[in-house]
Amino acid sequence: AQSVTQLGSHVSVSEGALVLLRCNYSSSVPPYLFWYVQYPNQGLQLLLKYTSAATLVKGINGFEAEFKKSETSFHLTKPSAHMSDAAEYFCAVGLDTGRRALTFGSGTRLQVQP
Amino acid sequence: KAGVTQTPRYLIKTRGQQVTLSCSPISGHRSVSWYQQTPGQGLQFLFEYFSETQRNKGNFPGRFSGRQFSNSRSEMNVSTLELGDSALYLCASSFADSNTEAFFGQGTRLTVV
Numbered sequence: 001a002q003s004v005t006q007l008g009s010h011v012s013v014s015e016g017a018l019v020l021l022r023c024n025y026s027s028s029v030p031p032y033l034f035w036y037v038q039y040p041n042q043g044l045q046l047l048l049k050y051t052s053a054a055t056l057v058k059g060i061n062g063f064e065a066e067f068k069k070s071e072t073s074f075h076l077t078k079p080s081a082h083m084s085d086a087a088e089y090f091c092a093v094g095l096d097t098g099r100r101a102l103t104f105g106s107g108t109r110l111q112v113q114p
Numbered sequence: 115k116a117g118v119t120q121t122p123r124y125l126i127k128t129r130g131q132q133v134t135l136s137c138s139p140i141s142g143h144r145s146v147s148w149y150q151q152t153p154g155q156g157l158q159f160l161f162e163y164f165s166e167t168q169r170n171k172g173n174f175p176g177r178f179s180g181r182q183f184s185n186s187r188s189e190m191n192v193s194t195l196e197l198g199d200s201a202l203y204l205c206a207s208s209f210a211d212s213n214t215e216a217f218f219g220q221g222t223r224l225t226v227v
Contacts, residue, residue: 034215043118043204043218090157100145100208101170102216104157 002027002093006105014113019063019078021108023091026072032094033074034102035065039087047089050074061085086112116140118207118219126225132193135222139186139207145169146188147216148180151202160203163188195226 007022025031032051036044048059055067065076074091091105119138127133139146147170148160159172163182180190186207192199202223206216 032215036218041220041223043120043220044206046215046217049215092157100147100162100164100216101159101172102147102149102157102206103159104149106156 002031002095002103004091004093004103004105006089006091006108008108009106010109010111012111012113013081015083016080019076019081019085019110021076021089021091021110023065023074023076023105024072025074025091025093027093027095029095033065033067034092034094035059035063035074035076036090036092036104037087038090038107044090047076081110081112083112083114086110118205118217120203120205120219120222122222123220124223124225126227127195128227129195129197131195132191133195133224134189134191135203135205135224137188137190137205137207137219139188139205140217143207143209143217144186145208146182146186147206147208148188148190149204149206150174151204151221152200157204160190192224197226200224200226 003026005024034049035047048057050067058064063078088107088109092102094102121136145164147162151157162170166182177193182188202221204221205219208216
C-alpha cells in the first residue's frame with residue numbers, strides 16, 4: 001500500500017520569493033511520483049514526474065522536484081513565484097505493478113501575494 | 115492533439131436518481147481511470163478500465179460502476195444518488211504501458227439535491 005502526505009494545506013509567498021511545497025510518501029515498492037496543479041474549476045495538469053531516471057526532475061513553468069529516497073520526500077520548488085502560480089498543487093504516487101491508480105495527497109493551496 | 119474530453123461539464127440531479135458521465139480519452143490511450151474529488155475526502159480513485167475490462171477498483175460502493183467501449187471511450191454510472199455523491203468527477207487517460215502518467219480531463223461537476 002502507498003500513501004502521500006502533503007505538509008501545509010495552505011502556503012503563502014510573495015511574488016518573486018521561493019516556492020517550497022512539501023510531499024512525503026510511503027510505498028512498499030519503488031514508486032513513481034508526480035506533481036499536478038489544479039486551477040479553479042479545472043482538471044489536473046501534470047507539472048513533473050519522477051520515474052527513477054534522475055533524482056532531480058525539471059517540470060513545466062519553472063518547477064522542479066528532488067526525489068530523496070532516504071527522506072521519502074519529493075518536495076516541489078520554484079525559485080521565483082509568479083502571480084499565475086496561485087493554484088492547488090497535488091503530489092501523487094503510482095506503482096508500476098499493473099495497477100494504474102494514483103494515490104493523491106490532500107493538496108496544498110498556494111497563494112502568491114503581490 | 116485533443117485532450118481528454120468529459121461531458122457534461124455540469125450536472126444537477128435529485129437524490130435517488132442515476133447519472134451517467136462520459137469520458138473520451140486522448141487518441142491512442144487505452145487506459146481510462148476515474149477519480150472523485152470532494153473537499154472532505156480529496157481525490158480518490160474509483161476504477162480503471164483497459165481494453166473494455168475493469169482492471170482496478172477503488173473502495174467505493176457498488177452504486178458506482180463503469181464501462182469502456184472498443185474505441186476506449188468510457189462511461190461511469192452512479193445509481194441511487196446520495197447527497198454525498200456531489201463532487202467533481204475526473205477522468206484520466208494514459209498509454210497502456212506507461213509508468214502511470216495520466217492526463218486529466220476538466221471534470222464533470224455533479225451536484226445532488
